Amino acid sequence: GQSLEQPSEVTAVEGAIVQINCTYQTSGFYGLSWYQQHDGGAPTFLSYNALDGLEETGRFSSFLSRSDSYGYLLLQELQMKDSASYFCAVIDRGSTLGRLYFGRGTQLTVWP
């Protein structure tokens, strides 16, 4: 089976940097994605890592270590609008390609 662990809550102040960790267990890892969801809204895709290393997209970066079954999402220069839930999700090579398995999400609160 698949399991993903991420912290349930993280808080930070505007302008700060925050890191949201995700550890996973899966029988056939293919890639790790991150999604953002504002309260009551639709999740939106942020990033994807299939290989070890850091992927940077503006203020957001995502890191993967396949050997440690670990990844993180790094948010820099935090803004109030970054307050949302963040989900990591794995694509499992063993399952039908395209199926995502989501973690329970991390609620990020950004304070002024």
Place this chain on the structure above:
Amino acid sequence: DGGITQSPKYLFRKEGQNVTLSCEQNLNHDAMYWYRQDPGQGLRLIYYSQIVNDFQKGDIAEGYSVSREKKESFPLTVTSAQKNPTAFYLCASSIQGENNEQFFGPGTRLTVL
């Protein structure tokens, strides 16, 4: 504008009634998905479909049914057999590629009274 639409945004039903949630996409995506989200929970997969006239059960398919008669449409029926149907339902679609980015609709919040 391309996207995914779900209707209605809020839905109320009496216990014991079946209800169908609509999901339409004009992104020309082959794959479509239905997820259920409960407070403080991640997204749990109910059903998914990779092509027209074909679909597979996800992790929590009991009490739900789907159809995929058209590429653009993937309606979900919540039947009276679903023991705890009150939840936020999200539909998504994707092109099956390397990162499998999924595009989500705005969701339907179903409340069963």
